[in-house]
Amino acid sequence: MTDLPLTLPVRRRRSSASYRLERRLKKGALMVAVGLVLVYTLFPYYWAIVSSTKQGAALYRDTFLPALDFTYYRALFENTVFLGSLVNSAFVATSTTALSLILGISAAYALGRIDFPQRRGVLLAILMISIFPQVVVLSGMFELINWLGLYNRPSALVVTYLLATVPFTTWILTTFIREFPRELEEAAIIDGCSHFRILTKILLPLMGPSLASTGILAFILAWNEFLFALTFILTDENRTVPVAIGLMGGNSRYEYPFAQIMAASVTVTLPLIILVLIFQRRIVAGLTAGAVKG
């Protein structure tokens, strides 16, 4: 064979010790980076907890540890508006999630397991609906809500939230439902099962985890929604949590009841964070399934 001229210079010039040092430096740098990221993501929430447990003037002194004074939390539980908003949010989010899951799984079965020519078109339409700016349906929504007589009622939100949650659940459940092998249904078809039976008796029992993750994501979406909740609910007792917190406090910078707001924030977020941390694998799977395969 022809002789390839030597192109590779001798590379092992440095000592083993210097390579060991390099490795240790790299590892150190990575650990520092990990620390920075942890502080960046977790400090704000930690600070909210710290701030909410300080009493009065202590709030304005800088200490980094919580003082374990739960006055503001106790005050929260006497705040009927706040408690009411928790109930409203829970009602709205749960109803929306339940409805969207039902509508979503039914559509997902068709889109994921049945081959029909307009499938791509429908998926595309769903995708387009999910990028609607919420503002653009406000006028029409107003009409609709009034016509249904739901203005200033939490149920109005259940209806309007479907705009965001149903495309979302449909898209993600479609991706999930496609993961199951064809053989599952083929056996059932040979046995003469109808589509409905295939969905309810075979696929649904297997989709527990998928429904859970999609449900959690939809719940978080509905819980956090702001624009519609602000626009369609007028009175305090019907408000949901995000708007209640958003409107908390006076309008001047000087009389902001920050500690109270922090206490409310911590209360409202704690269950969400716990849910998210427990189900993190499923949540990540749901989010990435929707986006990556799309």
Next chain:
Amino acid sequence: MSVKLARADRRAAWLFMAPMIIAMLVVAVWPLARTFYFSFTDAYLDDPTNFSLVGIDNFLEVLDDHTWWIATRNTLVFASISVAIETVLGLAIALLINQAIPGRGLVRAAILVPWAIPVVVATKIWEWMLNDQFGVLNQMLIALGLVDHGIAWTASGTLIMGVVIFIDVWMTTPFMVLLILAGLQMIPGEIMEAAEVDGIPGWKRFWSITLPLLKPAIGVAVLFRVLDALRMFDLAYVLAASSEQVMTVSIYARNRLISFQELGIGSAASTWVFLLVAFIAILIIGVLRLDRAAGEAA
């Protein structure tokens, strides 16, 4: 499969999709159509049944409004800078999590926290941290000797946009991280091993191998984030509802509709917002498609 079976299947498919489709027609298509319709009228919210058609007057009036253009500029500035920072930061954190180091599980769980916090709550927390007299950030800056009195982050016109961008980056970088991480994990490990053995230095491995292979994932993430950022409402509203410096197009449209009760003009503004988002969406998708085609043809 026989024609008859195929037809039965098709019918079943539409039946299963029917509830979802009906819901979408009621909640999405109809209101959208109504908004378009109202754009051409001079209706007002307090008396919505009494109006007449005014052609494209509303659209022109919006374009004439100086505030509209401020809102548009704010929105575009916000969207571009915010998404750019999130992408770079998200990429960095995703690469970090992808390394086999102790603590990566902790980081992976921790980054979900900013995402799980409602926008309103996150805004309030940061608002408190940035408070000019008592906020912890100013206190630390003073302690470090960098400034001698607290900076009024949210009161200053020029700074407040920066604050909005900063908070948005904090909240949505997790989303970027998750998507990019999923893309990273799809790159077969042996390809990176091959590059390592071949003597390719780390930065070149990243630039010439990892990054090109990540382009689809980054593209999808950027698309979603840009469209989200263009529609942003909550953050700017809660932070400074009345401030013109951070007003987004969504806030503008809602203001015309609700605050000024102008059903017609508000709808026209909303339609402009819709067109803006649609236009940019088509633009980005076009770029992504072109890029993919170029990658395959070259």
Next chain:
Amino acid sequence: MASVELKSVSKSYGGNTVIRGVDLAIRDGEFVVFVGPSGCGKSTLLRLIAGLIPVSDGEIAIGGEAVTDVPASKRGIAFVFQSYALYPHMTVARNIGFALETLGLRRDAIGAKVAEVAKLLKVDHLLTRRPRELSGGQRQRVAIGRALVRKPEVFLFDEPLSNLDSDLRMEMRIEIARLHDDIGTTMIYVTHDQAEAMTLADRIVVLNHGVIEQVGTPQELYHTPKSRFVAGFVGSPRMNFAPVTTTGGAPDWSLAGPGGLALAVSVAGKRSAPATIGVRPEALSLVAPEAGRLSGTLERLEDLGHEHFAYVRVAPETVFVVRVPVRPTIARDTRVGLAFRDEDLFLFDEAGLRLDHAASHERAAAASIEERAA
């Protein structure tokens, strides 16, 4: 070109030790094959040599220089992966030449080298294609080309032919052997296919659960395996084994085995009693039941056209495989006898180690004459 030395190399993951205290010296220019069953650690050992995994203990030297702490990119080795690991978004030309870009060569210089290597490996007509447009065999050639163009000191192959069809595998096997003949670089090759090992290797390293069972030339492993494990691993179809009971004491034992086998052996060296005998299928022949050393019932005949295999049940749980050159005219379920020469008998003790007996010396001697003549 360089030698490779391993001293007491170990690798553990948590409490799980995958490689235990491996000592190995590979000469400059040798073609060494690591074989063993799945999970024996051969791929891990290869990756330790490459530097893709850090050692838990021990030292590795390439070309006389210690590389234990040196990162993979600086060890001057090339690695060919089982999955080829080609860069999917680059053309074949860029795949091959990518490492050269790092060295700062000019574009045309790189192009020339790439063309040369591509021509050698017969992929020069594919230079503008992407990996996904290539067949498995073509991708493998490109992977080899990518490694070749860097003139590495050591070539490492990790089961490169496992993903190919069998006829393609034979073709590539010859190519790799020819490559080694041409450029003479030290090559370390991992495979679970003993035929590949036997045909390609200068020396074979047999691994079992992270320990080296034996290192030797193919001939050495075939004729003088150190243990039952090696004896059963090398050679296809596998050597026939059967348990035996013994009477007497070292060094003279009387063995009683299945199918009426009765032997007297004189064991040299070790004092342990034989526990297992082994005879290769190609060393057995079918004879009349009374004329054989042991007898059994013919259960099955396999006809592969050029050779035949007879399966003879010599005991309730023992079936012996016999390679027969011509199709036998014996019917199924007939009793047959099996004959073999003394020197073809292998003895193993309880621990699996081979015991030397009088006749085996002749076999070893015959084998080394063969080797010298080759």
